[in-house]
Amino acid sequence: MLKVEHLSKSYGRGKRRKNVLHDINLSVGDGELVGIVGESGSGKSTLARLIMRLEPVDEGRMSFMGADDFYASCQIVFQNATAAMNPSWTVRDILKEPLRSMEGNRDVYISKMLGKVGLKEKHLERRPSELSGGERQRVNLLRSMLVEPKLLICDEIVSNLDRLLQKEIVELIQRLNRETGMAILFISHDLKVVQHLCDRVYVMEGGWIVEESVKQEGRFSFTHPYSLMLFE
Structure with missing residues (x-):
C-alpha cells in the first residue's frame, strides 16, 4: 500500500x-x-x-x-489533540468539516459512527476545552476515520x-x-x-x-x- x-x-x-x-x-x-x-x-x-x-x-x-484521493485515503492523527481542533467549534462542527463534500445527511452519519470510538451524542455539543484528554484524542481519531482512510x-x-x-x-x-x-x-x-x-x-x-x-x-x-x- x-x-x-x-x-x-x-x-x-x-x-x-x-x-x-x-x-x-x-x-x-x-x-x-x-x-x-x-x-x-x-x-x-x-x-x-x-x-x-x-x-x-x-x-x-x-x-x-x-488511491484516487490521497488525502482521503491517508490520514494522520497528531500528538497534540488540543492543537488539532478549533477551540471555538463544537465537536459536531469539527466532525462535519471533513465531510463538507459528502452527499446525504452528515449528522446521521456522524451519530452512527460515534460509538466506534466510545463517544456519545452528548459530546457533539461540547467544545474541545470541555473534553478530557482521552475524549479529545477520540474525536481526532473519529474525524480521520469518517473519510474511511x-x-x-x-x-x-x-x-x-x-x-x-x-x-x-x-x-x-x-x-x-x-x-x-x-x-x-x-x-x-x-x-x-x-x-x-x-x-x-x-x-x-x-x-x-x-x-x-x-x-x-x-x-x-x-x-x-x-x-x-x-x-x-
Whole structure:
C-alpha cells in the first residue's frame, strides 16, 4: 500500500544545512499494524509529515497504491489533540468539516459512527476545552476515520495520556484495525505500547532506519546495538 524508497530530508542552507533523514526505506501493507520507534530527535515525526505530503522531500520517492484521493485515503492523527481542533467549534462542527463534500445527511452519519470510538451524542455539543484528554484524542481519531482512510498514521498519540487512557486508545486502534481493515502506521517512543500493538516495527536512530523486525510468537527480535539498548 505505502512504499517509501531512499527518502532523505534536510533543513537549512550552506554550513547550517542539517540532514535529518537519511535513505529511508519502509512499507506498510494492506491492513498492517506497523510501528516506528526511536528516541526524541530520531526523525519519526519528520518522516510522518513527509509521508503525509505536508513537506517536500529532498531525495527519494513515495508511492501510495490504489488511491484516487490521497488525502482521503491517508490520514494522520497528531500528538497534540488540543492543537488539532478549533477551540471555538463544537465537536459536531469539527466532525462535519471533513465531510463538507459528502452527499446525504452528515449528522446521521456522524451519530452512527460515534460509538466506534466510545463517544456519545452528548459530546457533539461540547467544545474541545470541555473534553478530557482521552475524549479529545477520540474525536481526532473519529474525524480521520469518517473519510474511511486506507492508512491511518498515529504520531505519538498516546504519549500525553496516562496509562489507563493509553490502554483504552491502543485497544480502540486494534479494534478499528480489525473491523475496518485500515492499515496503521504507529509512531511512538513508548516501546511497551509498540510491542503490544504492532506486527512489524522499524527502529530509527539519528534519522536512519537501523533495523526492521517482524513479531514472532508475540515478540520482536533485534540484533542492532541501538535496538537492543532501546528494548532491553
